[in-house]
Amino acid sequence: MKNIILIGSGNVATHLGIALYKKGHKITQVYSRNIKNAKKLATKLNSKYSNKLTMLEQNADLVIVSIKDDAIAEVLSNIKCKSIAHTSGSIDLSVFKNQFSNFGVLYPLQTFNKDIELNFTDIPFCIEANTKEFEDELIEIASSLSNNVVKMNSEQRKQLHIAAVFACNFTNHMFSISNNILSKENIDFKILLPLIKKTIAKLDSNKPNDVQTGPAARKDLKVINNHLNLIQQKEIKDLYNAISNNIIKFHE
């Protein structure tokens, strides 16, 4: 079990902090720019807190930086410690600029909402580090939370993050658009859940491109044009058109 300092108080920091704490790690300190947020998370983790990077304790085994990508480089330049890891999918290992003895990445591939509880057991953790020893240490910490820990270099991790944006964020936005369309007709979005669940269930034993269905996959231009005529909002019409064209091209 490790003594860990947590930099950040957003969705990832909150879930990761709680999970580490529950597994017996000690969160010694929580840092957030916003002292109220630092305090709020620290209370859950039974830890100290601060909004000054210069006040970080020096005795932690590991500093985990779990903040907005934009802010990582600057925050790092103000941290002094021996071992440090960030949790970002998009930020290269080179961001640490060799200013630490041990540096690495501990990227949990999951979607985090502050108020929705999360079980880390199946969540893939992607690990990268500057040395074999520190890599092993990060693997050990990740394995205390999850059964699904993989090594991955920065380039792979960045592409995985993009893939995850398509598979999760963009997918959820497709649901939001559906929900808006249905609201206007007083139809409950829940009517789509069996269809959505079947769409996902297929992925257990099929590649998505092998199970594509719908008007675009069968080049049913009449249905596509009917739909375009029936969609009222211009941006949604444009998206329908762009995605349909991409499906048609993809399946030619």
Next chain:
Amino acid sequence: MKNIILIGSGNVATHLGIALYKKGHKITQVYSRNIKNAKKLATKLNSKYSNKLTMLEQNADLVIVSIKDDAIAEVLSNIKCKSIAHTSGSIDLSVFKNQFSNFGVLYPLQTFNKDIELNFTDIPFCIEANTKEFEDELIEIASSLSNNVVKMNSEQRKQLHIAAVFACNFTNHMFSISNNILSKENIDFKILLPLIKKTIAKLDSNKPNDVQTGPAARKDLKVINNHLNLIQQKEIKDLYNAISNNIIKFHE
């Protein structure tokens, strides 16, 4: 239990035919333009088959037309029978042009792949008909297959179909794009499944727009631009851009 003629031998016709047959309805005849396909499905349903609409038997309780939307109007003009229903999400009830005593719609809201078995129990069936009596009859047939039967007019059904295209077809295409991105990095698509399943699980108790995450939802333009630089294919870059912009606008 009904005597049913099935027009069509595609994905929907196949699954619906098998489900009706298993529930004890008698499929008296299968029609397909392509006699081989008609025979193949008829064999599974223990029924006769034909590729001539003029050869349809006259003693069926119901003719179910389950073919490509483009072909429905023309096929209908060549059918003589008392009671008929189509299974399309997009085609208006008016397609029947009052040339039948009883006409209606029996639209199963699901994604059909010929080779993937389907349990209809939870599948929503959307029912519309020209008379209350025939509506009741279609509800009865649908209820023999599913616990989720709803009445819905043509306008609602069309919008539902569009919503389903976004929630199912477009979602699956997002997975295909992810899969392509990952293949290039030798990463198995399965690494995304826990994330995808979590994204879906949230919908049981949340509206999708309330649980949107990702760089666009938090307006993280640095990550978005990094991703755009890392995406090699122009069409995929354009889609990433279009969907991200729509998310940003949606959550402003």
